[in-house]
């Protein structure tokens with residue numbers, strides 16, 4: 326279990342200029358922020374807290390996965406975030422334009438640390454893909470993340486299975502193809518890919534002869550979907566990590582709004598703060 330106590334040293338609030346901001350799918354936006362302190366240090370699966378500058382409504386910042394980072398030609402400087410419009414914050418942030426500023430602190434959380442694996446299977450539901458692109462790029466040798474850039478083990482191949490309600494929900498799918506992933510989609514209405522849930526898609530992929538012993542799963546999405554994927558993985562003895570999306574207030578370990586029930590070594594469980602001891606947990610440890 327991660328020993329993180331608090332990320333207060335990462336809580337320096339930055340003023341991050343909006344560099345670009347575009348609607349990339351129905352109700353889904355991609356925003357690029359000029360924030361070198363986050364871009365240079367973020368590793369796959371970490372997140373930042375974002376808040377509107379000069380406004381107190383909504384009062385609390387919201388957590389967003391660092392989707393990817395970009396350099397200004399010399400060093401990492403820009404961080405991209407991809408979000409769907411849910412409520413107050415995400416509705417208000419759609420109105421920001423290049424040149425406006427957001428308040429941001431991060432990078433936060435533990436990020437993905439899966440051991441070396443021949444086959445990395447990324448599984449996303451809804452907007453959960455945002456936690457997984459950098460991991461794919463890192464494990465396929467397309468990019469390195471963190472300061473200094475960490476030396477992550479390469480995966481022989483990366484498969485990306487993504488489930489959503491309808492085809493219009495998929496945003497920036499080509500980012501995963503360009504990274505070198507084998508991309509498979511599922512939609513509940515059958516408008517793209519396999520008709521059904523992402524678990525139906527996993528079942529279909531495994532029917533093609535995927536070797537469970539050589540595979541690890543990294544998963545992010547709505548909680549019921551992650552629970553279903555965790556159960557599916559457990560039944561096939563495929564190690565699975567999940568990135569939990571619990572609501573958060575501080576993001577740095579102080580307020581305890583983000584707790585999840587996580588099993589201890591001895592089989593009992595205790596509350597763990599998703600912001601500092603997660604958001605990535607071994608799926609077998611999560612009490613759903």
Ligand SMILES: Cc1cc2nc3c(=O)[nH]c(=O)nc-3n(C[C@H](O)[C@H](O)[C@H](O)COP(=O)(O)OP(=O)(O)OC[C@H]3O[C@@H](n4cnc5c(N)ncnc54)[C@H](O)[C@@H]3O)c2cc1C
Nearest residue numbers: 372388389390407408409411412413414415455570571572
């Ligand atoms: C580590 C982490 C990374 C995240 N990364 C992203 C990301 O990259 N892109 C993205 O779009 N979102 C992401 N989220 C989720 C995002 O932070 C929340 O959806 C946030 O509450 C949106 O703010 P809002 O003010 O627009 O909506 P809110 O007003 O906060 O919520 C609107 C509605 O959604 C419900 N809701 C809010 N949060 C959740 C949740 N986590 N699970 C289920 N229902 C919820 C509320 O109950 C309410 O009904 C992430 C969350 C975490 C913890």
Ligand code: FES
Nearest residue numbers: 576578580581600
């Ligand atoms: S969000 Fe405050 S302790 Fe996790």
